[in-house]
Amino acid sequence: MITRRKFLAGASIAPVVLAGASIAPARAMAASKTFQMATSTPAKIVILGAGFSGLAAAYFLSKQGTDATILEARPRIGGRVLSHTIDDADNLVVELGAEWVGASHARLLSLCKELGLELKNNQLNTRLIYNGKYFEKEAWAYSDAWKNKFQEILDNYANLSEEDKIDLDQMDWWRYLVDNGISGQDLDVRELIDSTDFGESIRQVSAFAALSEYAESSRKNEMDYKIVGGNQQLAKAIAAKLKPEQILLNHRVVSIVQSGETVTITCSNGFKIEANKVICTLPTFAMKQIAWEPMLPRDKQRAISGLQYARINKNALLYNQRFWNDESYDLVTDVLPHYLYHATKNQPSQKGVLISYVIGDKADVFARQSDEWRSAVVDDALKSAFIDTRSRLLKQVSYYWGNDDYSRGSYAIYGTGQWFTIRPILERNFENVYFAGEHIADWQGFMEGAIETGEAAAEQILS
Numbered sequence: 373m374i375t376r377r378k379f380l381a382g383a384s385i386a387p388v389v390l391a392g393a394s395i396a397p398a399r400a401m402a403a404s405k406t407f408q409m410a411t412s413t414p415a416k417i418v419i420l421g422a423g424f425s426g427l428a429a430a431y432f433l434s435k436q437g438t439d440a441t442i443l444e445a446r447p448r449i450g451g452r453v454l455s456h457t458i459d460d461a462d463n464l465v466v467e468l469g470a471e472w473v474g475a476s477h478a479r480l481l482s483l484c485k486e487l488g489l490e491l492k493n494n495q496l497n498t499r500l501i502y503n504g505k506y507f508e509k510e511a512w513a514y515s516d517a518w519k520n521k522f523q524e525i526l527d528n529y530a531n532l533s534e535e536d537k538i539d540l541d542q543m544d545w546w547r548y549l550v551d552n553g554i555s556g557q558d559l560d561v562r563e564l565i566d567s568t569d570f571g572e573s574i575r576q577v578s579a580f581a582a583l584s585e586y587a588e589s590s591r592k593n594e595m596d597y598k599i600v601g602g603n604q605q606l607a608k609a610i611a612a613k614l615k616p617e618q619i620l621l622n623h624r625v626v627s628i629v630q631s632g633e634t635v636t637i638t639c640s641n642g643f644k645i646e647a648n649k650v651i652c653t654l655p656t657f658a659m660k661q662i663a664w665e666p667m668l669p670r671d672k673q674r675a676i677s678g679l680q681y682a683r684i685n686k687n688a689l690l691y692n693q694r695f696w697n698d699e700s701y702d703l704v705t706d707v708l709p710h711y712l713y714h715a716t717k718n719q720p721s722q723k724g725v726l727i728s729y730v731i732g733d734k735a736d737v738f739a740r741q742s743d744e745w746r747s748a749v750v751d752d753a754l755k756s757a758f759i760d761t762r763s764r765l766l767k768q769v770s771y772y773w774g775n776d777d778y779s780r781g782s783y784a785i786y787g788t789g790q791w792f793t794i795r796p797i798l799e800r801n802f803e804n805v806y807f808a809g810e811h812i813a814d815w816q817g818f819m820e821g822a823i824e825t826g827e828a829a830a831e832q833i834l835s
């Protein structure tokens with residue numbers, strides 16, 4: 373299969389010049405002592421961010437005998453992977469960030485195996501609420517005509533020329549689907565489901581980014597497994613393989629000064645560190661807050677400004693009973709809670725959690741309301757299927773990624789004309805700073821992409 377990145381490597385596409393704002397002006401650097409890294413190898417490497425990308429990079433380097441230092445702004449590791457114990461008594465863990473591990477996510481699966489982490493099946497069978505009616509899992513489907521047409525589109529993906537792919541990137545996924553004949557309920561439902569995948573309306577998603585993802589994904593669209601004990605277990609397992617002094621929490625990078633072979637990094641707490649090479653795994657919002665000296669190249673600044681991140685609100689509702697009566701329960705709706713799914717599959721307990729996963733403008737609305745409002749809206753949506761869910765509710769936890777201090781969104785969303793233009797610019801090194809993170813990955817938007825780009829940056833530095 374021609375992967376998205378392999379295609380890029382073979383293509384010679386002139387980057388499109390985009391209009392955009394410039395990066396934040398340089399901030400005054402806090403005076404502090406300079407920390408010289410103690411390392412037995414000549415390469416002094418600092419990694420920005422202890423998400424999956426930064427941790428994977430550090431682990432890769434440590435296996436090659438190089439101890440990198442990770443600077444992490446938050447008081448915890450894992451970044452956008454955020455496992456939360458919602459019920460201590462029964463040890464029920466829910467994911468407020470990344471949820472599913474895909475069957476095609478080879479690097480992540482291999483790291484889990486290497487580090488002794490177990491994965492359990494997390495595939496779900498989708499019900500539907502549409503136009504006020506509730507449909508059980510086998511009681512709704514796309515029309516045969518659309519199923520056949522979509523299969524034809526997927527089968528044809530391997531035959532697309534590079535020019536075809538660039539053309540596709542110029543249109544949005546909704547337009548592409550409509551041009552291919554989808555309409556009525558098929559279109560409405562497809563729009564709801566695919567918008568869930570991208571975290572914003574598919575009218576904002578590059579048709580190439582969408583088609584390549586669907587054509588290269590597992591049968592259940594990479595919604596296959598979850599790590600036992602929570603996906604954050606992988607962050608913890610990697611951290612346990614590093615020396616404790618390699619990960620500095622509460623170290624928010626505020627400036628990066630490159631001069632000759634030396635990169636000097638300063639944190640908001642006054643901490644300073646020098647390195648020869650830096651791996652920056654930060655989401656673009658965080659990158660933009662840093663004072664870069666010299667300034668990032670103008671095309672990189674434009675690319676950073678041009679990339680949006682999807683808004684997702686996750687609202688986890690703990691009930692005293694799994695009234696949905698199926699461990700593999702999920703439900704797509706055309707009402708406010710958008711997508712509801714059983715989030716404690718394979719976690720034994722009488723209690724259980726449904727997560728309401730809300731995207732885009734709806735996520736913004738959800739985030740601004742009270743817990744009471746959110747649970748009432750979910751209860752209302754579930755009324756067509758279940759009687760009295762409200763009295764069973766024990767607890768509720770909500771997290772809105774659109775307001776997250778470091779990403780202002782859940783994952784990057786490539787809009788029309790962006791995949792082949794700004795992505796190559798974002799991934800390009802800047803002097804001694806190398807870039808990694810989900811936003812520039814082949815498996816963009818996934819934990820796998822974070823890992824694969826972190827490891828690739830580490831390998832590039834060592835080569």
Ligand SMILES: Cc1cc2nc3c(=O)[nH]c(=O)nc-3n(C[C@H](O)[C@H](O)[C@H](O)COP(=O)(O)OP(=O)(O)OC[C@H]3O[C@@H](n4cnc5c(N)ncnc54)[C@H](O)[C@@H]3O)c2cc1C
Pocket residue numbers: 420421422423424425426443444445446449450451452453468469470471472473474623624625626653654655658659684686773778779781782783808809810811817818819820821822
């Ligand atoms: C709601 C939601 C649902 C998702 N669902 C899935 C899913 O089902 N499956 C899947 O595979 N993926 C999913 N993802 C995506 C997945 O979480 C990300 O792709 C991945 O975790 C990104 O890792 P990263 O290392 O690239 O970035 P991050 O995890 O964001 O790591 C970057 C780190 O840099 C730190 N940082 C930021 N600024 C600074 C600074 N100035 N100084 C120092 N440190 C800084 C941040 O705190 C963060 O820890 C989901 C994400 C969200 C939010």
